Amino acid sequence: MTVKSAAKRPAPPVSFLSSMWAVVWKDLAAELRSRELISAMLVFSLLVVLIFNFSLELNARERQEVTAGVLWVTFVFAGTLGLNRSMAIEKDGNCLDGLLLAPVDRAAIYFGKVIGNLIFMLLVILIVLPIYSILYNTNLFVPGLLVTILLGAIGYVVSGTLLAAMSVQTRTRDILLPILHLPVVLPVVISAVRASTYFLQGQPMDLIWGSLNLLIGYNVIFTAAAYMLFDYVVQE
Amino acid sequence: MISARNLVKRFGLKSVLRGLDFEVAEGEFVGLLGPNGAGKTTFLRILASLARPSLGRVEVAGFSLPEQAAQVRRRLGVLSHQPLLYPDLTGEENLTFFGRLYNVQNLPERIRNVLALVGLEGRGRDLVRTYSRGMQQRLAIGRAVIHDPDILLLDEPYTGLDQDASAMLDDVLRKVTAEGRTVVMTSHDLVRAQDLCSRFDVLTRGRILASASRQDVPPDGLQAFYRRSVSSLEPGRAGAHDG
Amino acid sequence: MNAKPKALMALDVASWALLAVSVYLVLVYAPMEAVMGNVQRVFYYHVAAGWVGMIGFLFAVFAGIMYLARGDRKWDVMGLAGVEVGLIFSLINIVTGSIWARPIWNTWWTWDPRLVTATIMELVYVAYLMLRQGIDDPDRRARFGAIYAIVGFLSVPLSFFSIRIWRTIHPVVIGSGDAGAQGGFDMTAGMQVAFFFCLFTFTVIAVDLLWHRVRLGFLADKVEQLKLKFSS
Ligand SMILES: Nc1ncnc2c1ncn2[C@@H]1O[C@H](COP(=O)(O)OP(=O)(O)O)[C@@H](O)[C@H]1O
Ligand SMILES: [Mg+2]
Numbered sequence: 238m239t240v241k242s243a244a245k246r247p248a249p250p251v252s253f254l255s256s257m258w259a260v261v262w263k264d265l266a267a268e269l270r271s272r273e274l275i276s277a278m279l280v281f282s283l284l285v286v287l288i289f290n291f292s293l294e295l296n297a298r299e300r301q302e303v304t305a306g307v308l309w310v311t312f313v314f315a316g317t318l319g320l321n322r323s324m325a326i327e328k329d330g331n332c333l334d335g336l337l338l339a340p341v342d343r344a345a346i347y348f349g350k351v352i353g354n355l356i357f358m359l360l361v362i363l364i365v366l367p368i369y370s371i372l373y374n375t376n377l378f379v380p381g382l383l384v385t386i387l388l389g390a391i392g393y394v395v396s397g398t399l400l401a402a403m404s405v406q407t408r409t410r411d412i413l414l415p416i417l418h419l420p421v422v423l424p425v426v427i428s429a430v431r432a433s434t435y436f437l438q439g440q441p442m443d444l445i446w447g448s449l450n451l452l453i454g455y456n457v458i459f460t461a462a463a464y465m466l467f468d469y470v471v472q473e
Numbered sequence: 474m475i476s477a478r479n480l481v482k483r484f485g486l487k488s489v490l491r492g493l494d495f496e497v498a499e500g501e502f503v504g505l506l507g508p509n510g511a512g513k514t515t516f517l518r519i520l521a522s523l524a525r526p527s528l529g530r531v532e533v534a535g536f537s538l539p540e541q542a543a544q545v546r547r548r549l550g551v552l553s554h555q556p557l558l559y560p561d562l563t564g565e566e567n568l569t570f571f572g573r574l575y576n577v578q579n580l581p582e583r584i585r586n587v588l589a590l591v592g593l594e595g596r597g598r599d600l601v602r603t604y605s606r607g608m609q610q611r612l613a614i615g616r617a618v619i620h621d622p623d624i625l626l627l628d629e630p631y632t633g634l635d636q637d638a639s640a641m642l643d644d645v646l647r648k649v650t651a652e653g654r655t656v657v658m659t660s661h662d663l664v665r666a667q668d669l670c671s672r673f674d675v676l677t678r679g680r681i682l683a684s685a686s687r688q689d690v691p692p693d694g695l696q697a698f699y700r701r702s703v704s705s706l707e708p709g710r711a712g713a714h715d716g
Numbered sequence: 717m718n719a720k721p722k723a724l725m726a727l728d729v730a731s732w733a734l735l736a737v738s739v740y741l742v743l744v745y746a747p748m749e750a751v752m753g754n755v756q757r758v759f760y761y762h763v764a765a766g767w768v769g770m771i772g773f774l775f776a777v778f779a780g781i782m783y784l785a786r787g788d789r790k791w792d793v794m795g796l797a798g799v800e801v802g803l804i805f806s807l808i809n810i811v812t813g814s815i816w817a818r819p820i821w822n823t824w825w826t827w828d829p830r831l832v833t834a835t836i837m838e839l840v841y842v843a844y845l846m847l848r849q850g851i852d853d854p855d856r857r858a859r860f861g862a863i864y865a866i867v868g869f870l871s872v873p874l875s876f877f878s879i880r881i882w883r884t885i886h887p888v889v890i891g892s893g894d895a896g897a898q899g900g901f902d903m904t905a906g907m908q909v910a911f912f913f914c915l916f917t918f919t920v921i922a923v924d925l926l927w928h929r930v931r932l933g934f935l936a937d938k939v940e941q942l943k944l945k946f947s948s
Contacts (some may be wrong), residue, residue, distance in 0.1 A: 244562040247547040247548050247623075248547070248576040248577055248578055248620060250547065255573065259574055262572045262573075263562065263566075266566055270561045270562070271561045326561075328554050328555065330556065331555045332557055332558070332559055334523060335557030337523055338523065338549070339546060339571065339575060340543045340544075410499065414599055472522040473518070
């Protein structure tokens with residue numbers, strides 16, 4: 238049983254993509270075990286939807302107008318839970334240090350976390366949408382709406398993962414994330430609600446393009462910014 | 474293998490390391506001793522490329538930090554008081570994950586070997602959350618050596634372990650370090666340090682002001698040497714150097 | 717460093733003098749606007765405060781970039797100064813806007829893009845202060861502050877455009893007026909004098925305050941250093 242292998246040269250560096258997928262795989266495997274992140278987001282989402290029902294006295298006609306708003310508020314708050322948890326897992330027991338010790342690009346760690354968080358968020362959305370559909374007898378399977386949700390979720394997770402990586406390293410970590418994130422993610426929420434509402438109302442595309450373009454612009458700008466800034470979030 | 478020149482680390486305005494010089498040759502096992510808050514962890518974090526020095530030059534395995542951090546990281550294994558493991562993954566999955574990050578070849582075989590080395594053969598499929606503190610620490614050693622590093626940094630590896638677990642850790646550390654690895658270990662446990670280390674450096678007030686090789690310290694004499702080194706820093710005698 | 721620099725002293729005096737003159741220009745010299753009446757006079761300070769608030773935040777972003785590039789603590793002190801000055805003047809901007817809106821738009825508050833964006837910007841930088849509050853390690857505080865100052869500032873124009881999708885009723889006084897805007901007007905020569913004078917005055921005041929705040933930060937560092945020296 239030799240532990241020290243014969244070759245003295247260390248293994249060649251791992252590629253960006255494989256290290257990124259390793260992080261994604263790790264998050265998915267852990268979540269598959271514990272299911273604490275998704276179940277928390279899911280139960281929370283359903284509760285929010287229920288509470289909206291009673292607080293807004295949703296009748297059939299008004300429902301049409303506020304559906305997009307209710308959905309996005311639900312996703313935004315549930316998303317905060319998920320982001321907080323996903324980063325707390327790294328910070329508890331200093332696992333983040335373990336990641337940073339590895340010879341991988343920091344950006345690969347960031348994008349790995351982003352993809353993991355995006356998968357969790359989309360899973361929750363995929364479960365909430367049909368339930369909402371059934372509860373309120375609304376057809377939500379509008380392709381445009383689904384595209385909007387995808388774009389919005391990407392924007393939300395891209396900025397949220399960066400800020401969550403910061404907030405977990407503070408004393409006030411749980412309460413700080415929404416305070417940091419909401420003012421920054423507002424353009425996503427506004428545009429996504431707008432576009433979603435228009436899609437549900439079947440409005441013409443030229444009304445909707447503005448919001449979609451804004452979502453795409455946000456995603457591009459914040460992905461680039463996070464790519465450049467994440468190094469500074471984790472370096473000491 | 475490791476060299477630090479005039480190393481300064483400040484947190485804000487507070488200087489923790491103040492012009493520290495440190496040199497380790499290949500194959501040495503250096504015990505880094507010093508009172509709480511002396512800056513041992515801070516120093517190891519700099520060597521591990523987790524923190525950046527405020528001033529000074531640091532070279533590890535012939536690469537300078539922080540510029541060539543990636544090169545250093547590939548050759549470095551780190552064990553801290555926390556195990557740096559994911560409790561919701563099994564032992565094997567943890568090693569698989571870190572093995573992938575280090576691009577370890579023949580990973581399944583390597584994992585079997587490492588689990589055997591740290592005495593966790595039967596427990597690889599169990600969740601780390603179900604491990605005892607001692608088992609977690611042993612798996613943490615497995616994580617630290619999964620990529621067969623040339624250099625090991627150990628920060629208080631005995632913290633929180635009971636007698637049995639400590640003895641087992643001793644055993645594992647001996648095996649892991651018997652293969653010509655260079656090791657720097659911080660420890661409060663002078664007895665264990667005396668057993669394991671080939672050299673003792675005392676870090677106080679942000680510098681290494683006393684150093685002794687194993688031959689210079691009589692058996693059971695480490696305690697006395699440590700006392701002398703720390704107390705030689707009383708005002709007026711702060712210049713005392715290299716015991 | 718310890719004694720107040722002569723230039724700063726001169727700037728203090730200049731700020732007070734300019735402020736006094738601007739009060740005269742705004743309240744007496746500038747002609748009364750025909751439609752809106754005296755309440756329009758708040759406009760001079762309103763725009764000047766908004767302008768200076770923006771300068772403060774921009775300065776913080778610049779300092780943030782410099783901090784990340786150089787790692788020098790002085791940029792952190794400057795960034796914080798920029799944010800604090802920016803917050804004060806933006807608040808003045810929002811409050812004076814509200815005072816103006818009451819008689820003109822018949823409401824204290826409206827969900828106009830500029831108004832909302834100004835408020836969001838204010839919230840972004842309040843969050844910035846809360847972030848700093850939550851961090852004990854001064855290096856990390858500086859690093860995260862710099863990052864958030866930049867990220868927050870990136871989102872501000874995006875917020876503006878996303879709200880713009882609703883129609884605006886905010887007047888655009890300078891440049892082309894929006895057809896739907898209420899409360900727009902053309903500036904006469906007298907108004908222009910008061911307007912540009914206020915911009916200048918507030919800029920000087922902002923520079924003066926920034927300087928004081930930065931100096932205070934440096935002095936605080938010095939006190940901290942002395943404390944450390946004594947305790948060790
Ligand atoms: N991130 C940090 N911010 C501020 N001070 C720190 C930080 N990390 C360590 N310190 C300070 O540095 C000193 C040395 O700490 P450490 O390296 O952990 O000592 P040791 O490991 O020798 O007990 C302590 O006084 C500690 O308070
Ligand atoms: Mg320590």
